[in-house]
Amino acid sequence: MGRLNSAAELEKLREEILTKRDPNKPCVTICSGTGCHAYGSEKVAEAFVENIKSNGLQDKVDIRRTGCHGFCEKGTLVVIFPEEICYLRVRPDDIPEIVSTTLIEKKVVDRLLYEDDDGQKITHESEIPFYKHQSRMIFGNNRLIDPTNIEDYIALGGYAALSKALSEMTPEGVMEEVKEANLRGRGGGGFPAGVKWETTRDAPGERKYVIVNADEGDPGAYMDRSLLEGNPHSVLEGLIIGAYAIGSHEGYIYVRQEYPLAVENLNIALKQARELGLLGSDILGSGFNFDVKIHRGAGAFVSGESSALMTAIEGRVGEPRPKYIRTAVSGVWDRPSNLNNVETWANVPLIINNGARWFADIGTEGSKGTKIFSLVGKVKNTGLVEVPMGMTLREVIYDIGGGIPGGKKFKAVQTGGPSGGVIPEKFLDLPVDFDELTKVGSMMGSGGMIVMDEDTCMVDVARYFINFLAGESCGKCVPCREGIHQMLKVLNRICEGESGDEDLELLDEIPEVLGDAALCALGQTACNPVLSTLRYFRDEYEAHIMKRQCPAGVCKALINYYIEPEKCQACMICLRNCPVGAIDGGKNLIHTIDQEKCTKCGTCLEVCPTRFGAVIVLSGVEVPEPVPQGTEVARG
């Protein structure tokens, strides 16, 4: 492949790629995203290569290792084209059967298909409920692309938007299109991207920067990672288009070093784009020059904040600064710098290709397009989902996520990461968009959606986030450094059963000061986890404080494990597994827990066979006297 010098040459290359590809040739795609990788997708891929070779099919079947498909719960995922047969939970041992049955005999391996609640098997990916209710505009191509091969991206129409922007549109035209589409920042704040672009373009100074924020730090969110790993060119194309509109010739991609595969795939993508003249000087013969550097972040949550991120790019400690002057005007080396999140950039090519009207038709009044969420926690179908803005939480959690596992009851969903809040059951029919989530005291954030069931303690959840933020506060401003620490102390007291009545008052007061006085968004929003749990689950706080009771049975200091004598079958399992030897009993003798010795590790509860269910958690009540040692099990 040589350098492309015009839009026409790109189209010619696309035609060549499509001509040499036979759409009817079987292709095995193997999800190699982080989740599937953890399940051992690498071994599955190797087994395919081996088995296809030993059956002499290497010229008749293609194998493609793709990025994340999204349905992480059922990894390793394998989809066989052209039929789109979707196999779930594939292990290396399954490969010989898949090769002989599906690739050779053209039949389906039933046992690896999705099975719905009624026991019906579903063959095709697009018919599985998890996928059926989504609209995967941004994320959908992940499953069709080998991220290390630019040809795959070009074959699907990649870089057509860039080519259109450079050859048919003025920079102002591109900017207007993005403004009209009302694309709002996917990183959390939801600020209109077009407006930000315009500020940077109009700011004084010749040298301007465009930056991709891939410092995805929210615990429990991995959308950006999957997009960068699985489809890096889509982000890059958006960035180049943005640079053209803004008049920038240098860009940065700020990626966490914790995402080594994203860095690797980006480096490959940049190299391939440069070779084709899609990046560098005189892009597609248009006279427009632009190039990108990758900056690896070294692990600091606060460095995802715009001013902190830009300081880090300069090689210094990534602390935020007051933003009387926006980074869009004065950012990296005090030059105008436009920062957008990974997903925001990936939306740009879609808008240019399809037009602002098309984009603005998707979503709600104030929030257009789709949003990718990482649907995790106590939900049946863990994974990455992309839905149009405005879909209700209930649809996302139940129709796509399959509801709560283990017959448990839904309690709340947490969105927006540590700056967000919890949303209780009564708001399940809330349409998900930027403004609606803010109204109920949470926020969109970058797209983490953590489902919690009745076994989750909301005080503990607040403590978890505050503890996280206490560790991540950079310490530059006093309200954040001290305020978060004080909140944590109060929450620790509550969870450890040492709280007093004044603690609730303190939790009402501290957030107010933090919100007003902290320097950056980390501190200003740090109170949200506390405020939202207090707002909807105040009774749980009160139970902890007044009754020394943890209703969910989570806070160690407030619970006791107890074996119900009438249910104990003296099976010896808990007794053998207790790490501190706190369980007395023997063969045929009812087991009892020595509360003095018990460290409340929960092992007995975990190992007690569910058909007995003899171990229970008590909170806020006296532990009944144990049955006398040596009491035999009454077997009826």
Next chain:
Amino acid sequence: MVQDVAQTDEIIDKYKGDKSSLIQVLLDIQHENRWLPRDALMRASQRLGIPLSQIYHVATFYKAFSLMPRGRHSVSVCLGTACQVRGAPRLLDKVTEKLEIEPGETSEDMRFSLETVNCLGCCALGPVMVVDGEYHSSPSRKELDVIADACE
């Protein structure tokens, strides 16, 4: 020590001695050694013309850097929100008990270093633990014994 200097020079050359590449240089030194040896930092200070105090400022600010030698096997327990609600604290208790070190510590025999991380992006497996790049989904005590015994 000479080796630290030569290695640092090589890394800095890759970034053409650019001051703003300090974090990238430190990441590479960390990657090569699993920690930041003092000689390497002093060399970086000389070559990049950045005061050593400023380098320590950066090296202590970011979580990726360690100023102490790290163990042969790296154990990470995920404390991301999804893992948290699925019982990560209990898993962490089990791991600290087994390895007899707290997060951030290295065992005396230099066998293990334990750390907690905020999200590994494989929430479906939560609570999850990673040992030298291998993922383990909600290991029991017995499984932990097997995993630890396999580490030399």
